[in-house]
Amino acid sequence: MKAKIIRKQDIADLLDNLLRKYEVFAPVKRDDLVVCDRIGSGSEAFLDYTNSIKPPKEILFPQSETLFTYSSFDDAANIKVPLSKERPYLLFGIRPCDARSLTLLDKVFNEEKYKDVYYLNRRANMVVVAIGCVKPRATCFCTSVGGGPFSPEGSDLLLADIGDDYIVQVITDKGAKLLEEREAEDAGEDKLALMRKAIREAEASILPQITIDGLKEKLDRVFDDPIWGVLSEKCISCGVCTYLCPTCYCFDIVDEARDSGGERLRIWDSCQFPLFTLQASGVNPRPTNKERYRQRIMHKFSYCIDDYGQIGCVGCGRCVTECPVNLDIRQVLTTISNK
């Protein structure tokens, strides 16, 4: 299908129309932060942003989620799963790196053997409309990890900002269907040329920052190297990098007692927390920063490849900019590559 044109000034109106049929999530400004949240009106969407502080993963995989509530274990009927038939979700205006993160989450939560009904319930009819990055930040390293500022993976439609208009590229049938709901003119050659120029410039502006080729093999070799202790020394074992990461999906399952029953919740957890792996016996296989930080890197750049055929990093740069002690994953990976 041909690329279409949407005028920027029509975006709010377009979203208002889509709101009739979809639960729409878009970047919005809350205080000084841009977050990806449910909107009630098209004018709330704030598309002139670099990236949201939190990744959109929480829309599909919320930080706290009730798996079920129960009054007893006497009968399966006393266990209630709060899954309702939701209106289809529309994720509008997320960045291509975050859209790409969904391809990994899909593999994690939609495995042959265990289907995550909670994730899939929301994901099933979801449409993803991403906006390519005309002005990537210096901390973006998507191109180093196989993506790019206009990477289509995970998106159904991909917008390109060419000034007054967005050019809409159709990536999937789902995207084509969404676009059918509204008349839009085809993008002419002049505008397509502008888009290609924007893409070229954006791609060129992102410098290669880490070397992925051979990294996995290197990591698998250096597991026991003392370098991990040096690299992780300043880590304070907080959960910033993992909670803000679009692909980190580790979780905990906890119960909370309610009146005469309980609620089982799934909550985000972080491999950086000392208690994450602490066994009841008191043994902890990852007792210090060193093991925990290594786990994070190994998981993303080695184990994920073994399990899901892709690395667990999309190069969004959130962990780079938000780490309280400036522990920079790019520097860490480069140090390891150079070993």
Added chain:
Amino acid sequence: MTDLSNQIRESARKLLQQREVELVIGFEQGTLPLRNTPCFIRGQEEAERLIWGSFCDNNLANYLVKRQEKVAIVAKGCDVRAIVELIKEKQVTREQVIIIGIPCQGMVDRRRIEAELEGKEILEVGEGDDKLILKGDGFTRVLNWNEYLYPSCEACTHRNPVIYDILIGDMVEEKATDRYADIAEFETKSPEERWQYISDEASKCIRCYACRNTCPLCYCQECFVDDTHPQWIGKTTNISDTIIFHIMRALHLAGRCVECGACERACPTGVDIRKLNRKLASDVKELFHYEAGISLDQVAPLATFRPDDPEGFMLNP
């Protein structure tokens, strides 16, 4: 700044050479503009990495707890106050640390600078005597750095190290500031407004515990939020649990918090954590005449009492 950096390096080299310490904890250039980052120096030849600048905002005292070896630490006013508390609480011994004290002019708040530039990305920073030269794609901005200090630095009344072994640079004049003015102002609001504010702030919290982990005085082996037996509070982002987490953390820090602001700087979502900590610091000062981290001799306010402590708050029918 270059001068101070050189003096720090010189001291570090000497200490390592004479084997007075095994480790020097200080700052080095960060990987991003507007960032300096903690570093650990064990060999004289590495001392070159040490620097001093406007972005040395982490509280390095955080790295002292549970160390066995003898350590030298580069410490600004608030870091030293934290070290004093840690010594009093027997987490570090005075003999174990060599304090390389630095009178501090305040640290620059990178988020304020970023806000000032309205999203334009800074790619390079130069530090002049009182200026910051910010360069990005097609722009250069020069700002007075002392107009962009962290709120905690603006309210700071102990910029000079209260104790030290080596002093780098000259003592600076302490600011006469009504540092709790904003707390008093907040108290004039109605309970509804205050509750709304606190709830809004807490709703931003993602329970990543960066505030706790970056705090030099939050050194408990197992924090109450992590306890499961009993489980004090829920682990979800339920607003009641989150507010109680912050209230309890603030209470645990009452009379111990040195108001360095590390918690707030670490918070990725900008929760106004100091609103609670500073209320307690202000109460502790007013009710019990104590300020954390000022003296090695004064007993912690919640480890002691006076028979005539104020009790006007008690119900007395």
Added chain:
Amino acid sequence: MKREINDWEPKIVAFLCNWCSYAGADLAGVSRIQYPSNVRIIRVPCSGRINPFFILASLQRGVDGVLVSGCHPGDCHYLTGNYSARRKFALLKNLLEYVGLEEGRVQFSWVSAAEGGRFAEVVARVTERVKALGPAKRLVKR
């Protein structure tokens, strides 16, 4: 069925120290002094035993008011438990009101073992105040 507001009776948790206030409550009882039945008493060894978290946990679980009571200063069975507690309580009470909890939800008093009447009066005052505030909403976990 809609409950009328005047049907509503607050639930108040009272943390009483074993040696004075609990005995004071006991004395109120054996002396047949009438006081509101809204308090649920939890006996603790000493007011110094009260972790601020007990109070927060009560509020979180939906009690409408909390009363904490111990021996008068100088009379602590453990000599100084209540003096230490008093400092904690002062900070806690201020902080709770500072974050916007209504003044009067959480109250502190001294009641000796001989003060059955005073205990009844304290409970009456607390109940009256909490009733005026209405059901607790802030800090309650939903």
Added chain:
Amino acid sequence: MKNPYLPLPMRIDRVVTETEDKNIKTFSLSFLNSEDETGFKYIPGQFAELSVLGKGEAPFSIASSPTQEGRLEFTVNKVGVVTTALHNMEPGETVGVRGPLGNGYPIEALKGKNIVIIGGGFGFTSLRALTNFMLVQRNRSNFGDITVIYGARSPGLLLYKDELQEWGKQDDLQLYVTVDRGDEEWKGKVGVVPAIAKEVAPGSNNAYALVCGPPVMIRFTLPVVQELGFPPERTLLSLEMRMKCGLGKCGRCNIGNKYVCRDGPVFTLAELNQLPREY
């Protein structure tokens, strides 16, 4: 779509206090719905998550053998919130069970082989399940000689005492029970498991060694097993890690790229030798 997080309702039929310190109990459970029982197909070595009302869930090896129809048994050591709550429960009460999870012992590979089981303390539960599985008449001929070496710190801490007595009388398995430290009444062997294994274990010819126990026992037993000539491919271990989801998702039980809950808990020593030493 099947929801992998939902537990099945089960009733506690019997609780046996196993050890004299009363810290270990065995719970015998039965399914409240017969369809659940037909759906719950497991092999020895697998585990399941037990749910207690308002407390949470925790993983336990299934201590019964699938040949013991109509029930599931779990041997539970009282160490945390869920296990303490379980210990306070009585017959007639209900719990939730989610499983079976994990890979279990490689039954097909074990067929036709001599089996040497070496267990210590609380780690014996899944080995007990396997032993019972092999001992039933219709399975027994599938396996060669069966040797069971089992030890605990003291006689009072031995699990399944009645069953051990029964096994001791049977001639289709060799049973050696040992304790680190005996008492006046103890007539059996005294010595740590690795030492006894060295003394009594039969040859490794056409045999598999299966080891499970506390880390220190494993550390000293593996060299013995090796000395006896068991190659790593025929040395099996059942591992324990902190687990939550049991589905290979939640991220805490992995050793390198292997998740103990999903790819284990049973591994050959050859497999483990390929993995980092992070357990």
